[in-house]
Amino acid sequence: MLGKIADAVRSAKTLLLVSHVRPDGDALGSSVAFYHALKSLGKEVVVFNQDKIPDMYRFLPGSEAVVHTLGPVERFDTALLLDCSELSRVGDEADRIASIGTLIAIDHHLSNDGTIPLSLVDTKASSTGEILVDLIDKLGVELTRDIAVNIYTAVVTDTGSFRYSNTTRKTFMLAARLVEAGADPRVVSEQVYETKPLVRLRLMSRAIETLNISRGGEVGSIVLDRRSMKQEDALPEHTEGLVDMVRSVQGVRVAVFYYEMPDGTYKISLRSKGNANVEQVAKTFGGGGHRNASACRMQGNIKDVQEQILAAVDVILRETE
Numbered sequence: 001m002l003g004k005i006a007d008a009v010r011s012a013k014t015l016l017l018v019s020h021v022r023p024d025g026d027a028l029g030s031s032v033a034f035y036h037a038l039k040s041l042g043k044e045v046v047v048f049n050q051d052k053i054p055d056m057y058r059f060l061p062g063s064e065a066v067v068h069t070l071g072p073v074e075r076f077d078t079a080l081l082l083d084c085s086e087l088s089r090v091g092d093e094a095d096r097i098a099s100i101g102t103l104i105a106i107d108h109h110l111s112n113d114g115t116i117p118l119s120l121v122d123t124k125a126s127s128t129g130e131i132l133v134d135l136i137d138k139l140g141v142e143l144t145r146d147i148a149v150n151i152y153t154a155v156v157t158d159t160g161s162f163r164y165s166n167t168t169r170k171t172f173m174l175a176a177r178l179v180e181a182g183a184d185p186r187v188v189s190e191q192v193y194e195t196k197p198l199v200r201l202r203l204m205s206r207a208i209e210t211l212n213i214s215r216g217g218e219v220g221s222i223v224l225d226r227r228s229m230k231q232e233d234a235l236p237e238h239t240e241g242l243v244d245m246v247r248s249v250q251g252v253r254v255a256v257f258y259y260e261m262p263d264g265t266y267k268i269s270l271r272s273k274g275n276a277n278v279e280q281v282a283k284t285f286g287g288g289g290h291r292n293a294s295a296c297r298m299q300g301n302i303k304d305v306q307e308q309i310l311a312a313v314d315v316i317l318r319e320t321e
C-alpha cells in the first residue's frame with residue numbers, strides 16, 4: 001500500500017491535505033509536515049481544516065498555511081486524509097471532498113469504514129506522523145527541520161510525551177532521527193505544555209469541584225457544563241487534557257469527562273489505564289478511538305448520561321478484573 005500511495009502522490013499535481021475536526025498535534029503536525037514535503041516535490045498544495053488551530057500549535061513551522069475555507073474543489077486531483085480515514089471526520093465539507101478524483105487516507109485509528117481504497121492504516125503506529133515518515137522516505141524527500149519539528153510534535157502529543165502504550169522502539173528511533181534533523185524537544189514541550197492560558201486552570205478548578213469517584217476508586221469523573229464555560233469565557237480547546245488529570249489518580253482505571261457542548265449535548269471523553277478498553281464504551285454510544293483514549297457524544301440530561309456511561313464502564317471493568 002505504501003508503494004501505491006507513493007505512486008499516487010508522485011502523479012498528483014494539485015493536492016488537498018485535510019484532517020479531522022478539532023485538530024490535535026498529530027492532525028496538524030502531520031498535515032503541515034506533509035505540506036512541506038509536497039512543496040519540495042513541486043506540487044500545488046492546500047492544507048484545510050474546518051476548525052481553527054489551537055494557540056499551542058501555532059509555533060509549528062508552516063502552520064500559517066492552513067486554511068479554514070475550502071473554496072472550489074475542482075482544482076484538486078487528489079485529497080489526502082491525515083489522522084482520520086473516514087470522510088465524516090473532516091466535518092461539513094466531507095461530501096465535497098469525497099468528489100475529488102483520488103482519495104488517500106493515512107491513519108492509525110481503529111475506526112475505519114473502508115470507503116477509501118488507498119488507505120494506509122497502521123493501528124500499531126504511535127501516530128499518523130510516524131506512518132507519514134515512511135511515506136516521506138519512500139518519496140525520497142529530505143527530512144528537513146520544518147518537517148522534523150512538525151512530526152516530532154505529532155509523536156509527542158499522541159504518545160503523551162512517550163508515555164502511552166503506543167510508544168515503541170520504533171517511536172524512539174524516529175524521535176532520535178527527528179532530533180538529529182533539528183527538532184528541539186525542549187522547545188516543543190515548552191510550546192505544547194507550558195503556554196496554557198490562565199482560563200484553563202480556572203476550568204480545572206471548576207471541574208475538580210464536580211469530581212465523582214465510584215467503584216471503590218476505580219472510576220473517576222468530572223463535568224463541565226455550559227454555564228461554567230460561559231462564566232469563565234472558555235473555549236472548547238481549554239478543556240483539553242482535563243480528563244488526564246483524573247486518570248493520574250492512584251487506583252483510577254477509567255477516567256470520564258462529561259463536557260456539555262453549546263447545543264446542550266454531551267461530549268464524553270474516556271481515558272483508561274492498562275487493559276481497560278474504553279473504546280468499547282465509546283462504541284456502545286456511536287463513538288470511537290483507542291483502547292486507552294476514546295470519546296462519544298450523547299443527548300439527554302446529565303444524570304441519565306452518567307448512568308448509561310457508568311453502566312458501560314462497569315461492563316468493561318468486569319471483563320478485565
Ligand SMILES: [Mn+2]
Nearest residue numbers: 026083128158
Ligand atoms: Mn493521531
